[in-house]
Each structure stands twice: as structure tokens, then as C-alpha cells.
Amino acid sequence: MHLHHPHDGHGHGAPAPSGAAARRPDGTRRALRLGLGGPVGSGKTATVAALCRELRSELSLAVVTNDIYTREDAEFLLREAVLPPERITAVETGACPHTAIRDDISANLEAVEDLEDAVGPLDLVLLESGGDNLTATFSRGLVDAQIFVIDVAGGDDIPRKGGPGVTTADLLVVNKTDLAPYVGSDLDRMAADAKAQRGHLPVVFQSLREEAGVDRVAAWVRERLAAWRA
Amino acid sequence: MTRAALLLLADGRFPAGGHAHSGGAEAAVRAGLITDAASLEEFCRGRLHTSGLVAASLAAAAALGVDPGDLDAAADARTPSPALRAAARRLGRQLLRAARATWPCAGLDLLARRFPKGAHQPVVLGAVAQAAGLEPLDAAYCAAYESVGGPATATVRLLGLDPFDATGVLARLAPATDRVADRAVRAAREALDTGVDALPAASAPLLEISAEVHAARTGRLFAT
Amino acid sequence: MAGVTAGGGTAGVRAHARIEARPDGRGSTVLPVLAGEGPLALRRTRGTAGEARVTVVGAMSGPLGGDRFLLEADVAADARLGVGSAAATLALPGQGKDPARQETRLRVAAGAALRWEPEPLISVRGSDLELLTRAEVAEGGRLLLREELVLGRHAEPPGTLTSRLTLRVGGRLVLDQELACGPGAPGGWDGPAVLAGHRAVGQILLVDPAFAVRPPPSRLLGQAASLVALPGPAALITALAPDALRLRRLLEEALRATAGPAGDAEGG
Numbered sequence: 001m002h003l004h005h006p007h008d009g010h011g012h013g014a015p016a017p018s019g020a021a022a023r024r025p026d027g028t029r030r031a032l033r034l035g036l037g038g039p040v041g042s043g044k045t046a047t048v049a050a051l052c053r054e055l056r057s058e059l060s061l062a063v064v065t066n067d068i069y070t071r072e073d074a075e076f077l078l079r080e081a082v083l084p085p086e087r088i089t090a091v092e093t094g095a096c097p098h099t100a101i102r103d104d105i106s107a108n109l110e111a112v113e114d115l116e117d118a119v120g121p122l123d124l125v126l127l128e129s130g131g132d133n134l135t136a137t138f139s140r141g142l143v144d145a146q147i148f149v150i151d152v153a154g155g156d157d158i159p160r161k162g163g164p165g166v167t168t169a170d171l172l173v174v175n176k177t178d179l180a181p182y183v184g185s186d187l188d189r190m191a192a193d194a195k196a197q198r199g200h201l202p203v204v205f206q207s208l209r210e211e212a213g214v215d216r217v218a219a220w221v222r223e224r225l226a227a228w229r230a
Numbered sequence: 231m232t233r234a235a236l237l238l239l240a241d242g243r244f245p246a247g248g249h250a251h252s253g254g255a256e257a258a259v260r261a262g263l264i265t266d267a268a269s270l271e272e273f274c275r276g277r278l279h280t281s282g283l284v285a286a287s288l289a290a291a292a293a294l295g296v297d298p299g300d301l302d303a304a305a306d307a308r309t310p311s312p313a314l315r316a317a318a319r320r321l322g323r324q325l326l327r328a329a330r331a332t333w334p335c336a337g338l339d340l341l342a343r344r345f346p347k348g349a350h351q352p353v354v355l356g357a358v359a360q361a362a363g364l365e366p367l368d369a370a371y372c373a374a375y376e377s378v379g380g381p382a383t384a385t386v387r388l389l390g391l392d393p394f395d396a397t398g399v400l401a402r403l404a405p406a407t408d409r410v411a412d413r414a415v416r417a418a419r420e421a422l423d424t425g426v427d428a429l430p431a432a433s434a435p436l437l438e439i440s441a442e443v444h445a446a447r448t449g450r451l452f453a454t
Numbered sequence: 455m456a457g458v459t460a461g462g463g464t465a466g467v468r469a470h471a472r473i474e475a476r477p478d479g480r481g482s483t484v485l486p487v488l489a490g491e492g493p494l495a496l497r498r499t500r501g502t503a504g505e506a507r508v509t510v511v512g513a514m515s516g517p518l519g520g521d522r523f524l525l526e527a528d529v530a531a532d533a534r535l536g537v538g539s540a541a542a543t544l545a546l547p548g549q550g551k552d553p554a555r556q557e558t559r560l561r562v563a564a565g566a567a568l569r570w571e572p573e574p575l576i577s578v579r580g581s582d583l584e585l586l587t588r589a590e591v592a593e594g595g596r597l598l599l600r601e602e603l604v605l606g607r608h609a610e611p612p613g614t615l616t617s618r619l620t621l622r623v624g625g626r627l628v629l630d631q632e633l634a635c636g637p638g639a640p641g642g643w644d645g646p647a648v649l650a651g652h653r654a655v656g657q658i659l660l661v662d663p664a665f666a667v668r669p670p671p672s673r674l675l676g677q678a679a680s681l682v683a684l685p686g687p688a689a690l691i692t693a694l695a696p697d698a699l700r701l702r703r704l705l706e707e708a709l710r711a712t713a714g715p716a717g718d719a720e721g722g
Contacts, residue, residue, distance in 0.1 A: 071448070092453035094250035095387045104245035106324035254647060261677060263646035276642025283640075306685045307620075307630040310692065312672055315685070406641060431618060431632040432640070434648040435655055435692050442672050442680045 020141045024121075031062075031122035032228040033112065034221065035101065035138035037165055038149035040131030043175040043208065045073045047149055048128050050214035051221065052082035059123040059225070062087040062115040064108060066097045068130045086118050097130025105142040124225060134163035145170040145224055147217070152176050156185035159193035167197045171204065171220050178207040235362040238332075239355075240372045242379060247324035251317065252384030252452035253277060253377065257440035259388045260447075267395040270385050274378040274403055278410055280434035282377030284308050285352040286370040286414035287429045291421045292356025293369040298341060298349055304426040305350035311438045313445035315350075317454045323348030329358040337361055370414040374407050384452055466520025466552065469494045473527040475506055475535035475566075482506075483533045494523060505534040510572065512541060519548020519582055523556040529566040529595075536569040542604075542698075543573065545613055547580035553614070557586040562661075564594035574602035574654070574698045577636060581613030591661045593624035600705065602656035604698045605635060605649075612636040612653075621688065623661055628686035652678070652694040654701035658709055660689045670712050679704045681711060 024030045036044050048063055055061055063083060065073040067090055074090035077083065091107045093100040100107055112125050127143055129136060138146045148169035150158050153176055159166055166172060172194055180187050187205060194203045204216045238244060255273065258264040264273050288301050309315045326348070330338045338361050341354065348354075352373050359369035382396045413430070420428040441454060471494035474487035483506040490496035493512060501507035510525070517523050529535045545554060562568045570589075577583060591597050601619065605612035614636040621629040633655065635643045642648060649655060669683035679693035691708040695701035 068451070092250045092450075094252070094384070094453065095451040096249055099249050103243065104247060104249055106245055106247045106327050107250060107320075109327060110247075110320065110324060258646045261646075263650055269646055272642055272645030273647045274642070276645040276647030279640035279642055280648060303627060304630065307627045310629065310631070310682055310684060310690045311680070312682055427620075427627075427630070431620075431630040433631045433633055435633070435694055436650050436652075436678075437647050438682075439674075439678060439680045439692055439694065442682060443674055443677055445672075446674060 028121070029229065031112070031116070031125045032145075032225050033125045033127060033143045034224065035127045035129065035143035035146035036149060037101070037129040037132070037136050037138060037146060037169070038173075039134065039154055042131070042149045042151040042154060044128050044131070044149045045076055046208055047147075047173065047175065047214060047217065048126050049077060049080050049082045050208055051126060051218055052077070054214055054218040055124065055221065056083060060119070060121065061124040061126065062089070062119065062122050064111045064115070064125060064127045065090045066093050066100050066108065066128065066130045067091075068093065068095065068097055073128060073130075087115065089115055093130055098132045098136035101127070101129045101138045101142060102136065103139075105139050108142050124221070134158070134161070134165050137164045137168065144228060147171045147173055149173045149175055152180045152185040152187065152190070153183045156187075156190050157193075159190050159197060162197045166194070169201070170224075171202050171217070172198060173217060174203065174205045176207060177205045178209050232363050233368075235333075235364055236368045236372070239359065239362060239364070239368075240375055242383060244328065246328040247321055248376065248380055250452060251321070251380055251454045252388070253380040254437045254440060254444075254454065255381035255384045256388055256450060256452045257444040259385065261440065264385060264389070266389075267391065267399055270382065270391065270396065271399045271402060274381055274399060275406065276434055277381060277437065278374060278378050278403060278406055280432040281437060282374050283410050283414060283430050283432050285355075285373040285377055286410055287417045287421075288350065288352035289356040289359065289369040289373040290366040290415045290418035291426070291429060292353045293359045293364065293366040294356075294418050294422050295360075296418070296421055296426065298344070298353050298357060300426045301353045301356075302345070302349045304429055305353060308431050308433070309350075310433075311441040313441045314438070314454065318350040318352075319348035321348075321351040322354040325351055325354045325358060329354070329361065333358070333361045335361045366418055367411060367415050370411040370418070371407070374410045374414065378403055378407070388451065466518070466522060466548065466550070466554070467492060468522045470524045471496055471510070471526070473508055473535065473537065474530070475528070475533040476530040477532045483535060493517070493521075494525060501536065505536050505567075507536045507538070510537065510539040512539070512543065517543075517554035517556050517583060518546045519554050520550045520552045521548065521554040521556075523554075524559070525557070526559045527568065527570070528561045529563060529568045531563040532565040533563075534567045537571070539572040541573055543575045545575060545577045545581040545583035545615065547578070547582070547613070553582040553584050555584045555586070558588070560587075560589040560597070560599070562589070562591040562595035562597050564592040566592075567596040569598045571598070571600045574604045574656075574701075576604045576607060576698075577613040577615040579606060579610045579613055581615075583613065583615050585615070585617040587617070587619045589620070589659070589661075590622045591624075594663050595623075595661065596663070597621075597659065597661040599659040600656070601659075602654065602698065602701055602705070603633070604701075605653045605655075614638045619657070619659070621659060621661070621684075621686075623686045623688060626686060628684050628688050629659065629690065649694065652696060654695045654698050656693050656695075656701045656705050658691040658705050660691075660712060661687060662689075663687050665689060673708070673711050675704060675708050675711070679708050681708050
């Protein structure tokens with residue numbers, strides 16, 4: 001799998017003004033920050049929930065949601081009890097979720113710092129964007145890598161159409177593959193189009209309703225984490 | 231000094247978290263008090279002369295070198311709503327983060343160490359203006375303009391108000407914005423000599439009450 | 455000290471009233487100083503066990519333009535004082551151009567309690583009044599301070615009114631708040647950010663050492679009244695209403711919602 005090597009920051013002095021610095025003020029390597037973006041209803045929150053259940057026993061992790069209507073995704077994660085409440089926080093985005101993850105990341109950086117203040121050092125922070133359009137991507141000042149989540153029901157031409165999320169995300173997840181026969185989506189065609197758009201960047205087809213569930217995405221996250229710590 | 235830094239700092243795109251706040255406009259829209267450009271203008275005028283004037287004075291005083299601890303306490307006393315105090319500190323922290331990356335300097339690092347949970351945004355704004363080589367009057371202008379620019383932008387999103395009409399409102403408020411910035415600087419100079427009690431304390435009861443109404447509401451678009 | 459002053463073409467009355475409350479050592483409060491003057495006449499009225507009660511009696515109508523009134527109350531350690539007024543105060547137009555000024559200075563010592571509950575101030579058309587209220591409460595003191603401002607008599611446009619209220623607890627500034635309304639006030643005062651057409655605005659300020667341990671949670675009464683904790687052992691009720699009667703009802707309802715002993719004192 002292709003691994004992007006995150007650049008090293010130069011954090012010193014407390015607390016660091018820049019979100020991209022790779023080390024905490026005390027010199028330790030900070031948590032890996034992964035962004036999950038994608039259109040409304042593609043299964044971002046369900047993927048985050050599944051990742052939390054899969055990884056929570058081996059990692060210290062936390063989630064930041066960016067909702068259009070304040071706390072809806074955070075409330076879902078709290079209800080599902082995928083993590084203790086102090087490990088889930090919501091950023092309010094003022095009707096512009098893509099602004100909060102790309103153009104003005106200050107509130108998200110605050111949220112990550114507050115989480116570490118509250119629960120101690122973290123290994124991994126998952127930042128979920130509010131359901132937005134195909135052009136919404138995370139700033140490199142906020143996340144170290146990003147996952148773009150689409151689903152087969154949203155139309156099997158999305159990979160062909162491309163856009164920054166589909167073409168440049170470090171991992172493309174095509175979700176709800178179990179629905180493909182019902183919505184007439186051609187998975188082979190989606191895979192071929194994605195390959196054409198993304199070159200060597202990885203793509204995972206998944207259905208959270210099947211046995212394997214989020215396994216391959218979780219494996220990708222573990223690889224990123226290993227590289228981050230190396 | 232470089233005056234161009236003022237454009238950078240006053241630009242709504244400066245990444246300091248302002249986009250998530252409506253300055254009370256969302257609550258006023260929901261209460262049916264802002265329905266069009268005329269009511270937006272009345273709202274903005276009231277905000278400019280109350281919390282706008284207070285913010286401009288705090289910012290000018292911080293830029294003049296009045297102690298930020300005293301100013302932060304003065305801001306607390308002028309902000310009865312806990313929701314607004316919390317938002318002001320959060321925005322102060324976000325602004326400081328953006329400013330330290332933009333204009334790195336020891337003064338801002340010191341401010342961050344002194345207020346790890348954030349100081350009131352106008353106090354940080356004044357310190358940032360100083361770090362960017364701006365004058366107290368520039369800091370006052372930034373704060374005064376922000377006090378009306380935020381609600382105007384938010385109302386465009388909330389009501390689908392014609393953006394040209396919203397911009398027209400801001401243009402009509404320009405003379406009042408000038409007066410507020412001037413008055414803020416005069417008060418700030420007095421505060422430098424006699425203490426922070428010399429700063430204006432103009433309040434807007436409805437902004438204070440509706441900030442609490444808004445904070446208790448689920449399903450809002452803006453944080454304040 | 456009362457007298458009519460003339461200067462700069464304006465004339466006004468100056469009046470200074472003082473109250474000092476002190477415990478008598480047997481569980482009651484005595485008033486070694488109870489000095490009214492001119493329009494600020496003071497009467498000792500029936501109090502409750504332990505609390506002395508004073509009523510400000512408006513012997514003359516006022517304040518008029520150019521008048522300067524000063525009311526002072528000092529409550530010594532462990533004393534309890536309640537102050538009210540016999541009727542609403544009318545701010546009236548005067549001869550000169552100078553605004554009238556009414557200043558209130560309250561000092562509450564440790565272990566002391568003051569309830570300052572005057573009737574509303576009504577800003578009559580053509581009047582111009584500055585209200586200044588300064589309360590200084592020592593660490594461990596208790597205060598309930600009510601202020602009700604009514605803009606104009608029935609269906610009358612208001613005069614010009616500015617009010618500034620400051621509270622210090624243990625020397626630390628806790629509240630500094632100014633309100634300006636009526637002709638000549640900065641624009642937007644009656645608009646959707648400030649008063650939105652409401653003709654009565656009021657506050658109850660509460661200081662109680664119990665709030666240091668357990669601050670009252672923020673509470674709303676509809677869309678026009680709130681109770682909030684201030685950054686000190688203090689809380690503030692703010693309410694807007696169409697008229698004085700409904701304002702009083704809102705304030706009292708909000709006060710009942712506070713759990714603190716200051717609220718209890720009001721109830722019993």
C-alpha cells in the first residue's frame with residue numbers, strides 16, 4: 001500500500017500555534033490525525049463508529065465531529081457508546097462544514113487540544129467532516145491523512161466524475177457494497193474508474209453489514225499509525 | 231508599521247474561527263426580529279454601539295499596552311452571559327493560534343502562556359494588532375467592523391438575504407463605525423492613565439438574553 | 455447639605471441621603487445614621503426579625519434636570535438591612551439643559567446582607583437622567599439589588615436615560631453594565647439587538663457566598679428573561695417586558711427560580 005510520509009513539524013514552546021507540528025510541546029510525537037470526508041449519507045459516521053469499536057481496545061483514541069446542525073453526529077456516536085463521552089467532541093461550523101476543515105481549521109485544532117487536555121495523550125484522533133459536497137477536503141494543517149467515503153447508492157459514476165476528494169484522498173472507501181445489486185451500481189466499473197482517477201492510491205470496497213465490516217479500513221489505519229510512529 | 235496588515239486582520243477569511251458565529255443574528259432571525267435588510271441594519275447599529283464599542287475599546291486598550299489581565303477581567307464584567315464569555319474566550323484562543331502562526335513573536339507566545347484557556351477575543355485582537363505593527367485605532371476598527379460584519383454575513387446565509395443588500399447595510403454603518411472606533415481609542419487612552427473602569431460598558435439586554443436562549447437550543451447553525 | 459445651586463445658567467437641587475446599619479449585638483440591626491435630605495426623605499419602617507427596614511419617601515417629585523441626588527447605604531458586618539421606596543421615581547424635564555444625576559453607593563461588609571429594592575424609575579418624556587449605581591460587597595457579604603427602568607408613562611415616548619451599574623465583590627470587579635436609551639442615545643437602542651420595542655427593562659443582581667460553591671445554573675424564562683451566573687459569587691437576572699407590571703412578574707418569577715439563600719430571603 002502506498003504510504004505518504006508525513007512531514008516533520010518543529011514544535012517547541014508551549015502550546016504550539018501551528019496544527020501541523022508533529023510533536024507536542026514536551027517533544028513527544030502527537031496523535032495521528034485522520035480526516036473522514038464525503039457526501040451526506042455515505043456512511044462516514046457509521047465508519048467512524050465501526051473504527052472506534054475495532055480500535056478502542058488497542059489505542060487511545062478520540063473523535064471530533066463537524067456538523068452542519070451542531071451536534072447530530074456527535075450525539076449519534078454518544079448514543080452508540082462507541083467511546084466514553086469525554087473522547088467525543090463536536091465543532092460548530094456556522095453552516096459551512098468545509099470551511100471548518102479546510103479554510104479555517106482553528107476550531108478543530110482547539111478541539112483536538114482540548115481532548116488531549118481532558119483524557120491525556122492520544123494515539124489517534126478521527127476528525128469527521130459534516131456531509132458536504134465532492135470538493136470538500138481536509139487541510140494538511142489539520143490532518144495527516146484523509147479518507148474519502150462515498151457509497152454505491154450515491155451513483156456509480158462518482159469515481160469517474162472525480163473531484164478533489166475522490167482523486168486525492170489517501171484512502172477512498174466505497175461503502176454499502178451490499179446495496180449494489182439493488183441500486184444497479186456496477187462495482188467493477190467503479191473500481192476501474194477509481195483506479196484511473198487515483199493511480200496507486202488505495203481504494204477499499206466495504207459493507208459494514210458483512211462479516212469483514214471495517215477490517216480493511218482499520219488495517220489501513222494501523223499501517224498509517226505505524227508509519228507515523230516510525 | 232504596515233497598514234496592509236490591517237486588511238489581513240480584518241479580512242473575514244483570516245482563519246480565526248469567526249465563520250462559526252453569527253453575533254446574535256441567528257437568535258434574532260429565529261425570534262423574527264431580523265427579517266430583511268432594514269431590520270438587519272437596526273440590529274447591527276445596536277450591536278455596534280454596545281458590544282461593538284466595548285470590544286473596540288478593549289482592543290484599542292490592549293494595543294496601547296494596558297495589562298491584558300485587567301482587560302480580560304473588565305471584559306468578563308461587561309459580559310454577563312456565560313455563553314458569550316465562553317465564546318469570547320474560545321474565539322480569543324483561536325485568534326491567538328492563527329496570529330502566532332502569522333506574526334510569530336515573543337509577545338504573543340507570552341499571552342498564550344498566560345491565558346492557556348484563552349483571553350477575551352478583543353483583548354487578543356489588540357495584542358495581535360500590536361504584534362502586526364498596527365495602531366490602537368486599527369485594532370478598534372477591526373473590532374468595531376467585526377461586530378457588524380459577522381451578523382451581516384450570517385444573515386445572508388440564514389435568510390437568503392441578497393448579499394448586495396447586506397453589504398449596503400455595512401456601507402451605511404461606516405460613519406457610525408468611524409465614530410465608535412474614535413471613541414474607543416479615546417476611552418483606551420484614558421484607561422491607560424486611570425484604569426480599565428474608564429472603558430465603556432454599553433450593554434444590549436436582548437443580546438445577552440438571547441445568547442442564553444441560543445446556547446440552550448439544539449439544531450442551530452451558528453455557535454452564537 | 456441640601457440646597458439649590460445655580461451655575462452655568464442651570465439650577466438644580468443637590469440632595470444627599472445616608473443610611474448606616476449595624477448589629478445591636480442581640481440579633482437585631484440598628485440604624486445609627488438615617489439622614490434624609492430634601493427630596494430624599496427616609497423613614498424607618500417595620501422590619502423583620504434581625505432586619506432593619508427603610509423606605510425612601512419622595513417628598514418632592516424628581517429628579518429634575520440639573521438635580522444631583524446621592525444615596526448611600528453602609529451595612530456593617532453581620533447587620534441586615536432592607537431598603538425600598540414608597541412609590542415609583544419619576545425622572546422629569548428640568549429648566550436647564552443639564553441632565554439630572556442620581557447616584558447610589560452601597561457598601562456591604564462581610565456577613566452583612568442588604569436588600570435594595572426600590573420601585574421603578576420612570577423616564578418621562580423630555581427628561582434626561584443619568585443613573586449611577588455602585589455596589590461594593592465584601593467577601594462573605596450578601597446583596598439583592600433590583601433595578602427597574604420604565605421608558606415613558608403610559609403610551610408616552612421616553613426621556614433620555616443612561617444607567618450604569620457596577621458591582622465589586624471583595625474588591626474585584628464582577629459586573630459593569632451601561633444602558634442608554636431614548637432621544638440622543640446611540641442608534642439601534644430600540645432595535646432587535648438591544649430593547650426591540652420593550653418599554654420596561656429590569657435586573658436583579660444577587661451576591662451570595664453560597665454561589666462560590668454552587669453557582670446557579672443558567673435559566674431562561676421565555677425569550678425575554680434570563681438568570682446567569684457572573685464570574686464571582688454573584689448572579690444576574692435580566693428581563694425585558696412591555697410594561698412595569700409584567701416586568702415585576704418576570705423578575706419575581708426568575709428570583710424564585712434561584713436556589714440561593716438570597717432568593718429565600720426574598721420569599722420569606
